[in-house]
Amino acid sequence: MEQVHLPSLREAVAVYARIGCLSFGGPAGQIALMHRELVEERCWVSEDDYLAALNFCHLLPGPEAQQLATWIGWRLHGTIGGIAAGTLFVIPGALVMLALSLLYAFAADLAWFEALFLGIKAAVFAIVVQALLRIAGRALDTGFKRALALTAFIALAVLALPFPLVILLAGLAGAVVAAMHPQWLALKPAPSGALPLAGRPWRASLKAILIWGAAWALPFVAIFLTLGTDHVLWDIATFFSQLAVVTFGGAYAVLAYMAQEAVGTLGWLRPGEMADGLGLAETTPGPLILVTQFVGFLAGFRFPEPLSPMAGGLLGAIVTLWVTFAPCFLWIFALAPWIERLRRSRKLAGALSAITASIVGVIANLALWFALHVLFARLDEVRIGRVAALVPEWASLDWRAALLSVAALVLVFALRWNLFAVLGTLGAGGLLLGSLA
Template sequence: MQLASANFAETVRVFARIGLLSFGGPAGQIALMHRELVDERKWVGEEDFLNGLNFCHLLPGPEAQQLATWIGWRLHGWRGGVVAGALFVIPGALVVLLLSALYAVAADLAWFEALFLGIKAAVLAIVAQALLRIAGRSLDTGFKRALALLAFASLFLFALPFPLVVLLAGAAGALAAWKRPGWLALKPAAAPGERGPRPWKATLKAVLVWGAIWATPFIAIAIGLGREHRLWDIAMFFSQLAVVTFGGAYAVLAYMAQEAVTGFGWLQPGEMADGLGLAETTPGPLILVTQFVGYLAAFRAPEPFTPFVAGLIGAGLTTWVTFAPCFLWIFAFAPWIERVRDAVRLKGALAGVTAAIVGVIANLTVWFALHVLFARVGDGAAGPVRVLAPEWASFDWRAGSLALVAGALIFRLGWSVPRTLAVCAGGGLLLGCAT
């Protein structure tokens, strides 16, 4: 296929349009980019698009945003990558910021609480749908199913740290690819084609430049506020999260919820589901839910700022440390794409992580269900096993009913996420006013 050339101004316009229309999660966002950039404008070839997508799956972070960055880099180098990646995020980030500010001041109002009762119930069905989709696509061998089950047990029953579970799954996948590739159903690597010199200089430049950009807020906070300030904790936590965000936002939500709720005490359990509901209704990557967490965390410990200003800084800081690493990964490793795409052990590690992510999302689903459907959930222990036991008398029949409605709309009628959220939010308002 003869590829068309793309001038920079038109590239900016197209990626601005993609950023404004990028609803529907990574599947919808990737499909939108394919239609705009491969089918209609022919700026990128089909094989290159798929190679870029496979490469982005190897990296931590939101694959759709990184794919946009990679395509921008292919078209116009660093400036194209920065523009494409930023425009993919900015529209959704502004909307999430506005909704987070509204949430922070209105969360205690009865009508607002009723509205989010419906949103949280819909989130249960949305997360369950994501679990089934990813499981159906990823767990095609017994070994992968075993990894998913072990990951679920490690998190739900033994409360192992999420990064440790991801690392162990990756190591197991790499070992299986080396010794028993059939366990992962890996396709044989293609014969290597013509390759140029190793691009060490480009990688080193990207690491130095984007590493400095990533580190800038840490320096400012350390000098201006000190390392005991909450903004330092926010920067550290979400930077660590950016390094282990394999498998999309759903994969890290359970870990983020665990740390934000029980580790740092920034949020209440139900508020994580509220944040996910907000992020589901906006364009851009779902990982923007981190901005909601960062806003509330800073809003609730604002000194020396006002709560609103602290929330703005917390949201901006969270977005910075979440997405600066994404640009680092792309610009550092994109020159190597032809060399790494057929690396068997690397593909095996990714397959192992992807399988474990199913268990991670299953843990998230159960965690959300318990905290949405029950007002009180006990967290006990029996030896090394953690026991999450709801108080059955605290069951919320309104949330249960709305969750059933959301499940029927999504699984039986095939409704879209925004439409389902709107109906369940309206249902929450009705039930809230009635009771």
């Protein structure tokens, strides 16, 4: 039997801050870091509880690593511990991302800055392709899952269906298949053992929903009373609140949808800038979904009236962070008491498995979207009825971007360089080729 040690709140907060500052490498690296710090070295959480909580966090929308940190804090010290762990996981990366967003906003029109990000875009494209292949290898272990991934790709890239609808339909299909043909999803048996004898924690869940639902709504109230519903901050709060509900599969899964909306529908970003934001997010600690902060900052910075650009950008970043992560606390505090019951739901497991499979198609659409916007200066939309596709103008091919993209793929797949080495090398390559243009 594992011996679990309960730390003091002060001791735990110091470790949470350390994890927040060192949590580079995406969710896999962050989950491994927390396992080493909290399970192996300090024995604050048992191996079984850690794995059960990790599986539970995979069921939820939002960044699973941040939610796992929140659950650990809640498990050790209740709500105050969960708030401390979840917040400290985000704050270091958010501060770095804010500084980088400021630099980007003021320097984006400089030639050297554009050349630098030409290389970073190429590196991000290779990183997305790597994520696609890694997730596909893990998630697509049956023919039905491969069909789901292909269907999701066609739905987004060809039929232009909304991303939330694709995720919803995949989840419904998974729940139905889990009940009728669970082998199509390769579902594992439910955990053995009886359910806990404790009653269902309705009161704790309802209290968490009311408190954190009110916290989630707070920016809406403040914006409504001061600037009204026509201001960009209201649009930021609304858009990223919607995104917080459908971010299954991590940041990569929603980036193409976010970019298409922020560029095409809302006009906050220029084509290609989402790749710039992802490149910045890859270099910071904390969850990759902090790329939303970059988008929110630029939206507020560029459309601030009657505020100044600086005030608009700062408020846009704060509102984005709030509505992105307040829901994460709501999910954990409302559902964590139900963790054992949720783990035993076959239909829920089927829905999650199907959503994970469809995410592969979603990320494939993102890789295609990035490739087109990185390599070509101009794209045309060809539409036949409901079917639509982006077709590049071949004369607008950027040979520098193509050369850097090939180099990035070689560094990632052939030489297996780490993330920071690839970003640094491609950034330098972009500066070099930019000076030759």
